[in-house]
Amino acid sequence: MVSAVFKTVGCTAAAAGSIPASSDINMHSVQEKHNSAYSHLPQIGKLLETPQLKKWFPLITRPFTSKIASQTISDIRLSKNAKNTSEREIIKEIEKRCAEASRRRIIKVVNATGIILHTNMGRSPIPTDVWNKAAAINTGYSNLELNLSTGKRGLRNGLIPELLSILTGAEASLVVNNNAAAVFLILSTIAKGKEVIVSRGEQVQIGGGFRIPEILKLSGSKLVEIGTTNITTLSDYKNALTENTALILLVHRSNFRIRGFTKRPSVSDIASIVPKGIVIAVDQGSGNITENIPGEIKAEHYLKNGAELVCFSGDKLFGGPQAGIITGKKDLIQKLSKNQLMRVFRPGKTIFSLLEEILIRKMNGELNGHAENILNLSIAELKQRGKKLIRGLNRRYVDLIDSLISTGGGSAPDELFPSVSVEIKTPDKPDRTLKKLRELDIPIIGTISNDRVLLNLATILPQELPIVRSAIKELLKEYVE
Ligand SMILES: *Cc1c(COP(=O)(O)O)cnc(C)c1O
Numbered sequence: 001m002v003s004a005v006f007k008t009v010g011c012t013a014a015a016a017g018s019i020p021a022s023s024d025i026n027m028h029s030v031q032e033k034h035n036s037a038y039s040h041l042p043q044i045g046k047l048l049e050t051p052q053l054k055k056w057f058p059l060i061t062r063p064f065t066s067k068i069a070s071q072t073i074s075d076i077r078l079s080k081n082a083k084n085t086s087e088r089e090i091i092k093e094i095e096k097r098c099a100e101a102s103r104r105r106i107i108k109v110v111n112a113t114g115i116i117l118h119t120n121m122g123r124s125p126i127p128t129d130v131w132n133k134a135a136a137i138n139t140g141y142s143n144l145e146l147n148l149s150t151g152k153r154g155l156r157n158g159l160i161p162e163l164l165s166i167l168t169g170a171e172a173s174l175v176v177n178n179n180a181a182a183v184f185l186i187l188s189t190i191a192k193g194k195e196v197i198v199s200r201g202e203q204v205q206i207g208g209g210f211r212i213p214e215i216l217k218l219s220g221s222k223l224v225e226i227g228t229t230n231i232t233t234l235s236d237y238k239n240a241l242t243e244n245t246a247l248i249l250l251v252h253r254s255n256f257r258i259r260g261f262t263k264r265p266s267v268s269d270i271a272s273i274v275p276k277g278i279v280i281a282v283d284q285g286s287g288n289i290t291e292n293i294p295g296e297i298k299a300e301h302y303l304k305n306g307a308e309l310v311c312f313s314g315d316k317l318f319g320g321p322q323a324g325i326i327t328g329k330k331d332l333i334q335k336l337s338k339n340q341l342m343r344v345f346r347p348g349k350t351i352f353s354l355l356e357e358i359l360i361r362k363m364n365g366e367l368n369g370h371a372e373n374i375l376n377l378s379i380a381e382l383k384q385r386g387k388k389l390i391r392g393l394n395r396r397y398v399d400l401i402d403s404l405i406s407t408g409g410g411s412a413p414d415e416l417f418p419s420v421s422v423e424i425k426t427p428d429k430p431d432r433t434l435k436k437l438r439e440l441d442i443p444i445i446g447t448i449s450n451d452r453v454l455l456n457l458a459t460i461l462p463q464e465l466p467i468v469r470s471a472i473k474e475l476l477k478e479y480v481e
Pocket residue numbers: 178179180181206210251252253254283284285286312313314323324409410
């Protein structure tokens with residue numbers, strides 16, 4: 001019985017894999033009748049037997065390789081050069097396209113940009129020990145929604161809300177998929193059909209198209225803009241209050257700072273003039289809770305000073321997986337958790353187990369956020385890593401120079417911290433060198449600063465230093481000797 005099932009599955013998979021190939025062969029033979037110019041073009045089935053194409057199966061699958069091969073052959077058929085294209089050239093072109101496809105897979109890269117929480121590179125890495133602990137839970141069954149004392153259905157939360165509340169000084173907490181969902185849930189639950197007051201200086205766009213005014217519109221609440229870009233006063237808030245006001249939303253200016261003639265009232269000032277029943281919520285964004293990051297205000301500070309809800313990302317300064325965390329007043333959190341949208345926004349089991357483990361370690365003083373760890377590295381330590389990395393390499397082409405890092409990830413937008421970088425000084429154009437580094441099996445992502453190629457040592461993880469050293473060695477081979 002079992003083997004019969006296996007057989008069927010195996011057959012189906014093989015058939016599915018060859019659909020593009022066989023249909024293409026048919027098309028091929030139809031065309032052949034009309035035009036013998038294409039008769040020399042190889043059959044897909046035969047091509048897929050060659051070691052050059054077979055080697056892509058484990059990387060991008062046989063069906064995808066087959067699809068690429070069909071597409072390549074049909075492109076060649078349409079080209080003027082079809083007649084003169086040899087099988088070798090066709091295979092080479094297919095291989096090139098397979099290589100391009102395989103580079104679109106999600107793979108490990110080395111972040112040598114000096115931007116610690118880079119949204120393009122997955123923001124905060126998850127600590128290895130935390131990952132392993134979560135792996136043990138997630139590769140089998142867990143009590144995700146099972147209450148072990150009653151044997152009945154439980155809440156999908158573990159200790160997370162309680163731990164988060166202790167950590168942020170809140171009455172209650174809630175986790176959703178990301179901070180964008182957190183903001184949306186707050187707006188939709190508390191201010192649907194009502195007015196939300198937001199300062200013009202805080203109507204931000206976060207990278208990737210998260211725009212406060214648009215999210216507000218989507219949630220069905222009405223934006224009441226107050227103040228100007230640089231100045232918003234307490235009386236601006238006071239004058240905007242109507243009987244329809246449901247929420248005052250303060251937004252962390254994640255990726256910019258307004259300098260010079262600028263003013264905005266503190267949360268406690270706003271809280272002092274807002275009548276009961278109107279909620280003050282802060283989109284704190286960066287997730288600064290226990291961390292000491294210059295220019296960043298902790299979630300706890302807002303809650304202590306009159307904010308009733310604070311939300312932030314799990315994968316920024318907090319140093320966890322992608323998540324949106326909301327903390328605040330118990331009745332409001334309860335209201336949020338009862339919204340049907342919670343069913344849409346609830347994270348999966350992997351996220352919960354990672355968050356729980358991170359919270360436990362953080363609260364036991366065993367773990368900082370990734371960004372804080374990197375900011376705590378001394379210049380002496382970075383120099384030592386750099387010296388080891390370039391030891392024995394030709395100093396004409398590599399050097400160590402002072403440079404800067406930033407936290408990124410919508411935090412401390414105006415703060416730069418000292419760091420050390422490896423400068424690569426080959427005769428190549430800087431962007432050519434960056435491209436070469438990106439094309440490595442483990443791509444290294446560097447930056448160009450004043451026409452210099454820099455690999456920032458602060459964001460290169462210690463275990464990646466040998467990888468970077470061999471990559472530089474390889475890169476210099478062309479010039480040395
Ligand atoms: C980063 C950020 C967001 C978006 O958070 P995601 O977790 O990426 O959805 C929203 N608001 C602020 C202020 C942010 O900094």
